[in-house]
Each structure stands twice: as C-alpha cells, then as structure tokens.
Amino acid sequence: MVGLLAGLLAMVMAASSVTGGIVPTLASWNDREVAHGRLGVLDCTDPQGQFAARGAGTMISGSALGVDLDSAAEVQDAEVYQDGDRSWTEQGAPTDSFDAYFAPLGVTALEFLSVGLGFIQLPLDTETGVIGQYGQAQSTGESTGAAGLVNDEGVIALEPGAGEPQLATLELSELLASLDHDVASLVGDNVADVSLEAGALAGRATLDGCEAALSGALGASPLAAQAAELDQAVSREYLISSLQTSVESPAVGSLVQGVEGVLVNVEETVNGLSGNQGVVDSLVGGVSDLLGPLLGALRLGDVDASITANIDLSSVRTFLTEDFGDDAGILTIAPTAGTVSVDTAALLAAAYPDLYSNGLNGLPPNTDLLGDPAVVNALTVALGQALDDWLGDVQSLLTGAVDAVNVHVDVAVNLSAVLLILPVKIATITAEVDGSLGDLLQGDVSAQVDLRLLGVDLGVLEDLLIGLLNGLVGSLTNGLGLLVGTVVDDVLGPLGILGSTVTDLAQPIVTAVSGVYTGLYVDGLISLTVNNQNRPFTGSTDGPPEWADLPEGQYDVSALRLGVLDAAGDAGVRLHLGRGSVGPVCLLDVAAMPAGCPET
Numbered sequence: 015m016v017g018l019l020a021g022l023l024a025m026v027m028a029a030s031s032v033t034g035g036i037v038p039t040l041a042s043w044n045d046r047e048v049a050h051g052r053l054g055v056l057d058c059t060d061p062q063g064q065f066a067a068r069g070a071g072t073m074i075s076g077s078a079l080g081v082d083l084d085s086a087a088e089v090q091d092a093e094v095y096q097d098g099d100r101s102w103t104e105q106g107a108p109t110d111s112f113d114a115y116f117a118p119l120g121v122t123a124l125e126f127l128s129v130g131l132g133f134i135q136l137p138l139d140t141e142t143g144v145i146g147q148y149g150q151a152q153s154t155g156e157s158t159g160a161a162g163l164v165n166d167e168g169v170i171a172l173e174p175g176a177g178e179p180q181l182a183t184l185e186l187s188e189l190l191a192s193l194d195h196d197v198a199s200l201v202g203d204n205v206a207d208v209s210l211e212a213g214a215l216a217g218r219a220t221l222d223g224c225e226a227a228l229s230g231a232l233g234a235s236p237l238a239a240q241a242a243e244l245d246q247a248v249s250r251e252y253l254i255s256s257l258q259t260s261v262e263s264p265a266v267g268s269l270v271q272g273v274e275g276v277l278v279n280v281e282e283t284v285n286g287l288s289g290n291q292g293v294v295d296s297l298v299g300g301v302s303d304l305l306g307p308l309l310g311a312l313r314l315g316d317v318d319a320s321i322t323a324n325i326d327l328s329s330v331r332t333f334l335t336e337d338f339g340d341d342a343g344i345l346t347i348a349p350t351a352g353t354v355s356v357d358t359a360a361l362l363a364a365a366y367p368d369l370y371s372n373g374l375n376g377l378p379p380n381t382d383l384l385g386d387p388a389v390v391n392a393l394t395v396a397l398g399q400a401l402d403d404w405l406g407d408v409q410s411l412l413t414g415a416v417d418a419v420n421v422h423v424d425v426a427v428n429l430s431a432v433l434l435i436l437p438v439k440i441a442t443i444t445a446e447v448d449g450s451l452g453d454l455l456q457g458d459v460s461a462q463v464d465l466r467l468l469g470v471d472l473g474v475l476e477d478l479l480i481g482l483l484n485g486l487v488g489s490l491t492n493g494l495g496l497l498v499g500t501v502v503d504d505v506l507g508p509l510g511i512l513g514s515t516v517t518d519l520a521q522p523i524v525t526a527v528s529g530v531y532t533g534l535y536v537d538g539l540i541s542l543t544v545n546n547q548n549r550p551f552t553g554s555t556d557g558p559p560e561w562a563d564l565p566e567g568q569y570d571v572s573a574l575r576l577g578v579l580d581a582a583g584d585a586g587v588r589l590h591l592g593r594g595s596v597g598p599v600c601l602l603d604v605a606a607m608p609a610g611c612p613e614t
Contacts, residue, residue: 058224065155065223066611067096067599068568071147071168073119073161075572075590076560078131079192083589088126091161092117093595095612096151098602103149114150114158116166133189134589136182145181151612155223155599162216162573162592163253170216172253180256182591184210184576186540189587193579201533204526206262208534210542211355213256215573217592220249223599250571252545252592254374257358257383257574261530265522266352269401270334272516273408277327280412280509284325284419293501294319300497301425304489310482311475313437315428323502325419330411338407340400344393347400347523354527356393358383358542365392379550380557383542384535394528401520409512416510417452423498425490431472431479440470441483445490447498451506454499461494463487541577546570546590560588567598 070093076083083089092115094101101113119136127134136145148168150158160168163181186208187197197205226247287293297319305314339346344360347353359373365388374383427443444466449459465487472479534540548561548570556562558575572590579586600611 058228061154061224063098063153064602065096065153065599066098066602067151067153067155067157067221067223068595068597068612069094069149069151069157069159069219069221070595071117071149071159071161071164072593072595073145073147073591074123074127074134075593076575076588078133078189078587078589081131086126089123090117092147092149092159094149094151094157096153096157097612098153101151101153113152114148114168116168117147119145119147133185133192134182135185151599155225155227155601156221157223157596157599158218158220159570159594159596160216160218161594163214164216164218168218170218170251170253172214172216172255180211181214182212184212184589186210186534189578190539193586195539200539201529202526204263204265204522205530206264206352207260208262208530209260210576211256211258211260212574212591213254215252215254215592217252217571217573217594218250219569219571219594219596221569221596221599222247223601226599227601248551248569248596250379250545250547250569250594252375252571252573254544254573257374257542258355259358259530260353260355261527262351262353263523263526264352265519265526266347266349266354269516269519269523270349272519273334273512274331276412276509276512276516277330280416280506281325281327283506283509284323287321287323287421287502287505290321290505293321293505296501296504297321297423297425297498300501301427301490301494304493304497305427305486308482308485308489309429311431311478312440312482312486313430313432315430315439316426317428318426319423321421321423321498321502323419323421325415327412327415330408330415333408333411338400338404340396340403342396344396345400345527347404354397354523356527356531361389361392361396364396365389374544377545378552379545379547381544383544384531385538385541387532387536390528390531390536393531394524397524397527401523405512405517405520412510412512416506417450419451419502419506421447421449421451421454421498421502423447423494425494427486427490429483429486431475433470433473433475438470440468440472440479442466442468443483443486443490445494447495449495451499451502454495455503456499457496459495459499461491463490463494539579541575541580543575543577544573546572546575558588558590565598567600568595569597570595 070091072091074083074089090105092103094103094113094115096113103115124136127136146161146164146166148158148160148164148166150168158168160170163170163172165171190197190200197208229247298317301317301319302314335350337346337348342360342364344357344364346355348355359370362370362383363373423446425445428439429441429443430437430439443463445461445463447454447459447461453459465483535542546558548557548564550557559580561570564570571594573592574590576587576589580588598611
C-alpha cells in the first residue's frame with residue numbers, strides 16, 4: 015500500500031511540472047480575494063496592474079443627416095485605454111498620473127457641427143472648458159467616462175435644477191426641412207419655427223472592474239453578467255438643468271396686433287373728441303336739459319361748448335412687449351418675438367405630478383418625455399389659463415387708461431328775460447370742467463362757474479331773476495361734471511372693450527402650440543429621452559436601438575437623446591448629448607486576453 019501511494023504522488027508531481035501552473039479561477043473567496051493566473055491572488059485593496067480597461071466621454075454622439083459623429087475626425091472625444099501597463103488615447107495625447115484625459119469641446123468641433131449639420135448651435139465659449147469630455151482607465155480596473163458640464167476630474171459640475179447657461183439649441187424646423195419634411199404640413203400654417211433648447215447637462219458612467227470580478231461578474235469574456243451582479247460595479251448618472259421647446263407662431267403677433275388695433279381706435283377717438291360734432295351737440299343738449307327746469311322767467315339763449323381730451327396708453331403698450339406665462343411656470347409667451355417657450359420639466363410635473371417631482375432628473379433609464387397625449391392636455395390648459403389671464407390684464411390696463419382720460423370742457427350760456435314785453439339779454443354764465451373720465455362719472459368733479467351780469471336794469475324783477483341765475487350757477491357747478499363724463503363715456507366706453515374680435519385671436523395660439531406637440535412628439539416623429547442606457551439594470555426597455563450592438567461589457571449613458579424618424583434607422587437622426595461610456599474591462603492573466611479588451 016505504501017508503494018502505491020508513493021507512485022501516485024510521483025505521478026501528480028510530474029503532471030505539475032509539465033503544466034507549469036494552475037488552471038485559473040474566478041471563484042469568490044470569503045475574504046474578498048480571487049485567485050487567478052499563475053497562482054496570483056486578486057485583492058481589490060491593491061489591484062494595480064491587474065486589468066485592461068476603457069473610459070470615454072463624448073459631448074455629442076450619434077448620427078445626423080448622413081454624418082456619423084462617432085467617427086468624424088472633427089468631433090474628437092476623450093477616450094482612454096489601459097492595457098495593464100500604460101494608458102493611451104487614440105489621439106496619442108498624454109494622460110496624467112491618474113490615467114485620465116480631459117478634452118474640452120473645441121472650436122473646430124463647434125464649427126463643424128454648426129456648419130456641417132446646420133441645425134445645432136452650441137454658443138458656449140469652449141476655451142473656458144465649460145463643455146468638458148473626460149475619460150479615465152486605470153490598471154486597477156476602474157474606469158470613468160463623462161461629458162457635458164463636468165470638471166477636469168470627470169465630476170458633474172451641475173446641481174439639479176440649477177440655473178446654468180443654455181448649452182445647445184436644436185433648430186427642429188431646419189432639421190425636418192433637411193429630411194424633406196415641411197413643418198407647416200405637419201403642424202399647421204400658424205407655426206413658423208420650432209426649436210429645442212437644452213440647458214446645461216451631463217452624463218457620467220463609472221465601472222469598478224475589481225468589484226465586478228469579486229462579484230463573479232467578470233469571467234473569460236468582458237462584462238456579460240446579470241444586472242444584479244453588476245449593480246455594485248457599474249454606476250450611470252445624468253443631470254439636466256432645463257429643456258424647453260420654443261414655437262414661433264404668427265398667431266402671437268396677430269393677437270398683439272388685435273389689441274394694438276383697439277388702442278389705436280381709442281386713441282384716435284379721444285384725440286378727435288374736439289372735432290366730434292356729435293359730442294359737442296350732446297354737451298349742448300345736455301346743458302340745455304340740465305338748466306331747462308330751473309329757468310322760470312328766464313329764457314335760454316345760445317349755448318356753446320368745446321371739449322379737449324387726451325389719453326396715455328403707454329402702460330398698455332409697455333405691457334404688450336412684456337413676456338408672460340401661466341401660474342405654474344409651464345410656458346412663457348414673448349409677444350415681441352412671437353414665440354411660446356414651454357418648460358418641459360414644469361409641463362411634465364403638471365401632467366404627472368407624482369412622477370416628475372425632481373424635474374427631468376432621477377428618472378428611470380430611457381424615459382420618453384413627451385410621447386403621451388396627457389402632456390398635450392396639460393399644455394392646452396396652461397395656454398388657456400395664461401392667455402385668459404393676459405387678456406384680462408390687458409383689459410384692466412385699458413379700462414384704467416380710459417378712466418384716466420383727461421377731459422376739459424368749456425361751456426358758455428347766454429340768458430335773457432322779457433322786460434317791457436321785449437326779450438333782453440341780461441347775463442352770461444361760463445363754466446369749466448377739468449378731470450379724469452372716471453372721476454367725472456363718479457360725480458366727484460365740480461365745475462368752475464362764473465356769472466356775468468350785463469348791467470341791465472331789472473327793475474322789480476331783480477331779486478327774482480338773481481335768484482334764478484344763482485340756481486342755474488349751482489346746477490352747473492354740481493351737475494356739469496357728471497354730464498360731461500356721461501357724454502364722453504357713451505363714446506369711449508364701447509371702444510375700451512377688447513371684444514370677441516380680439517379675444518378670439520387667442521385660440522389660434524393654443525391650436526398652433528398644441529399642434530406642434532401632437533404632430534412632432536405624440537405622433538412619434540421626434541422623440542426626446544433622458545437617462546439613455548444600453549443594457550439598463552432597471553426598467554423594461556432595451557435602450558437606444560443604435561446602442562444594441564455595443565460590445566459586451568460596455569456600459570453607456572447619455573443625458574439627452576434626440577431621435578427623429580427613429581423608424582427610418584440610419585436615415586433618421588439619433589443624437590446624444592452628454593455621453594459617458596465605460597468598458598470593456600478585463601482581468602489580465604486569465605489564460606489569455608479576452609476578446610474585446612483594450613490592447614496596445
């Protein structure tokens with residue numbers, strides 16, 4: 015028996031000397047270590063030199079109008095590779111001691127995008143590094159990719175909801191025209207232009223390859239594990255400060271012009287009161303009616319009247335140039351520019367208050383923002399409320415301006431009496447009224463009245479006639495103001511009401527803007543998604559179709575994706591803003607370098 019055991023032991027020893035090592039394993043150990051090639055033990059407290067990795071940040075990615083931005087030489091990203099010994103980039107740019115590379119989006123890229131594509135504008139001064147692209151790949155298995163408003167350490171330099179500057183403007187009308195689509199035919203003739211304005215945004219992805227190895231997610235091929243095994247190893251995040259759709263519509267200008275037409279009519283009527291014979295006749299007739307019951311033995315001679323008035327409509331006209339919106343802050347209507355800008359976050363919060371409490375941030379992977387009719391319903395309500403309130407404010411200002419019309423009226427009344435069977439002119443009464451129309455209508459303005467006797471000997475009738483004259487003076491003093499106000503208001507009152515001719519001009523604005531959202535977003539011509547991820551660990555969607563063929567073990571995220579004619583595939587537009595990408599990452603010395611791992 016002893017001889018047999020000795021023989022077996024010799025055979026094992028001989029076999030060991032021939033193979034030269036132990037078959038590698040990635041079995042998980044209780045002390046968080048993994049044994050691997052040539053008796054090596056992977057310890058994540060010091061995994062230096064054990065991994066090949068990749069990390070990349072790309073501000074603008076995808077394809078548009080036949081241009082593959084991912085391969086365009088003018089649009090270079092920050093992509094870093096690591097083979098376990100050193101790191102490098104495709105551009106050969108040196109990396110720092112942290113195996114990282116930071117590349118602001120340069121002027122060449124901006125010119126290429128704005129001229130080559132035409133529909134995109136990136137107004138930021140990139141020399142300050144505001145639009146950053148960051149990639150990092152370390153031999154420890156850690157990799158990072160980030161782009162957008164990120165600093166030179168790859169950290170998102172943005173607070174949720176912060177009022178950061180606008181980052182990009184996408185001229186959707188020009189884009190659709192390039193794809194042989196006429197905006198007017200899609201959403202109606204009352205739309206001149208549609209643009210999408212994105213505020214500061216960023217996407218960032220990180221991957222801890224050693225953590226993936228310890229969890230059993232890293233094997234003889236790049237990361238191809240289940241979501242639960244990668245949840246601790248892969249992190250993807252994004253932030254968007256704002257996103258709004260701006261609709262330029264002639265309907266906005268038509269509404270303003272309708273109000274301006276009312277203002278001009280009121281203004282011309284006020285300025286023309288002095289030459290309005292009908293108003294003068296009404297004043298003369300009103301004075302005659304006011305004094306007639308008090309004449310007694312007196313006779314009313316000629317009555318002359320003149321009127322001047324002026325109105326100040328500057329407050330109304332200033333208001334017509336000011337932006338306005340709804341109470342919830344969903345939209346802003348700019349009368350001067352003729353645009354309606356809709357805040358996507360506020361709109362979604364109104365449509366789904368329980369889902370969008372954090373605005374556009376913190377949403378599940380691949381969230382389609384505007385593809386639901388409920389969004390249009392919320393928008394229609396907001397537009398109706400904003401326009402109704404605005405028309406009410408215009409009416410209040412106009413009413414106030416009409417009430418403040420300054421009116422000045424002079425009246426002269428000749429009076430006579432029958433003396434010795436002959437009528438004799440005995441006195442002239444002059445009256446002056448000056449005040450605002452509102453005060454005149456309230457009866458708060460007293461007339462300044464002057465009685466001038468003509469020196470006629472009134473004889474025994476003097477006391478009687480003087481008493482009657484004083485009564486006439488009192489009546490003019492107390493009643494002429496209200497009389498003037500009534501006469502002027504009969505003319506100006508109807509003109510100071512906007513009326514249905516103007517208020518009906520609001521509905522075409524609602525129709526135009528809601529038509530844009532229905533025709534472009536709800537009907538699926540254009541899609542806007544945030545937190546775009548391939549192989550997402552949560553949710554049911556598989557992610558952007560153009561990312562379906564990314565290598566196993568590569569994990570990407572973008573803050574915002576614009577898709578136009580997605581069903582058309584490469585013939586459409588698939589544009590990503592703020593993209594971070596990590597992986598594959600591979601454990602070295604596992605028999606052989608797995609396929610897809612970075613190699614020098």
